Amino acid sequence: MAATFASPAARAEADFLEVRRLGVDAYPTLLLHTAHGTDRLGGPVASADTLTHALDQRVAATTAA
Structure with missing residues (x-):
């Protein structure tokens, strides 16, 4: 795992x-x-x-649960 961070290409x-x-x-994608x-x-x-609307809906659903 440490070797992955040593090389920008590997990262x-x-x-x-x-x-x-x-x-x-596809890019850009919001996860x-x-x-x-x-x-x-x-x-x-x-x-x-x-994106703002979708995020607001998810946050509202999470806080309502």
């Missing part, structure tokens, strides 16, 4: 593998990490307003 590769594992297939897992909000064509 970048590890990051790309992680986002693929999370289902990210919300919660106790229930990782949720993808919006997508590559989402506006700031759309």
